[in-house]
Amino acid sequence: TxxxxxxxxxxxxxxxxxxxxxxxxxxxxxxxxxxxxxxxxxxxxxxxxxxxxxxxxxxxxxxxxxxxxxxxxxxxxxxxxxxxxxxxxxxxxxxxxxxxxxxxxxxxxxxxIGVGDDDVADLQKIEEVCYLHQNHPNPFGGATRITYRVGEAVHTRLEIYNISGQLVRTLIDEPVSSGVHSIQWDGRNSNGDAVRSGIYFYRLQAGASSDSRKMIILR
CATH class of the missing domain: 2.60.40 (Immunoglobulin-like)
Incomplete structure (x- = not known):
């Protein structure tokens, strides 16, 4: 092992x-x-x-x-x-x-693990564009919270996709101020139905920058 x-x-x-x-x-x-x-x-x-x-x-x-x-x-x-x-x-x-x-x-x-000059530069670069944190809790069975950061005020979209690449739900589609924000997803699609257990992806699009992560639902 x-x-x-x-x-x-x-x-x-x-x-x-x-x-x-x-x-x-x-x-x-x-x-x-x-x-x-x-x-x-x-x-x-x-x-x-x-x-x-x-x-x-x-x-x-x-x-x-x-x-x-x-x-x-x-x-x-x-x-x-x-x-x-x-x-x-x-x-x-x-x-x-x-x-x-x-x-x-x-x-x-x-x-x-450690923090070096290259890592600090990477963090500064992240802060200038957009960055998604891992959702918490993960895996989850009911609701989960997604935290993200954008480096400037910009129109922002946060979307959930299933493993087949199909759009499940759009959580955010509006101008967002710079800084750290968070939103809760209740594990439901755009029709209000609870989605099945499995792997899902959430994608942040802030202007021309984007970031994505994976999450797991266990019901």
């Missing part, structure tokens, strides 16, 4: 650079398929220097009996167990404990 932090949402290459508050951990676990009849969840517990108790992050198996689990967690500037967020500072490390069978801790992986 092994756990790897990947470079991006394609899960093709392991992370080689450093991370910073606001970045996303793309976590991939390779292990045993403990229930071959279903697409199973797996659990990782992430702890860091500022947060010795850690948070739980659910990973979802990529298919029946694949034994390959994937999920995401967002790095914050500070820890908050109540809101299930992991925080870190320069040169801290993250300890990821992976549970495939819920009763057994299978492996431990250390991920070194």
């Amino acid at each position: 092994s756990v790897t932090v990947m470079d991006d949402s394609t899960y093709t290459e392991p992370l080689t650079g450093s991370l910073w508050p606001g970045a996303t951990l793309y976590i991939q676990l390779e292990g045993d398929d403990w229930n071959p009849s279903y697409i199973d969840p797996a659990l990782v517990i992430i702890t860091s220097g500022p947060d010795p108790y850690g948070i739980g992050v659910a990973l979802i198996e990529t298919g029946t009996s694949t034994g390959l689990y994937r999920g995401t967690a967002e790095i914050q500037a500070s820890s908050d167990d109540a809101n299930n967020q992991i925080g870190t500072g320069p040169l801290d490390t993250l300890l990821i404990r992976a549970f495939v069978d819920p009763a057994v801790c299978d492996t431990v992986t250390i991920v070194s």
Whole structure:
């Protein structure tokens, strides 16, 4: 069994650079398929220097009996167990404990992280355009909150798509002031019907800039 932090949402290459508050951990676990009849969840517990108790992050198996689990967690500037967020500072490390069978801790992986000049430049660039935070909670069964940032007052669209690329719902389609904003999605489509369990994508378009992320509904 092994756990790897990947470079991006394609899960093709392991992370080689450093991370910073606001970045996303793309976590991939390779292990045993403990229930071959279903697409199973797996659990990782992430702890860091500022947060010795850690948070739980659910990973979802990529298919029946694949034994390959994937999920995401967002790095914050500070820890908050109540809101299930992991925080870190320069040169801290993250300890990821992976549970495939819920009763057994299978492996431990250390991920070194830090903040360098390149990372600061990336953060400044993000603040100038638009940036989507990972929705919380994720996965979710009822409602979830999406937080985003735009660098200037601009017409903004925030849309939800299903895994087939079909538009599920438009949450925002109006001018938005610069700064950090958030909105709640109740897990319903434009007709008011609750959507099915599965993988969905939310996309932010702010002027000529855009950003997108993945979220999971489990009902």
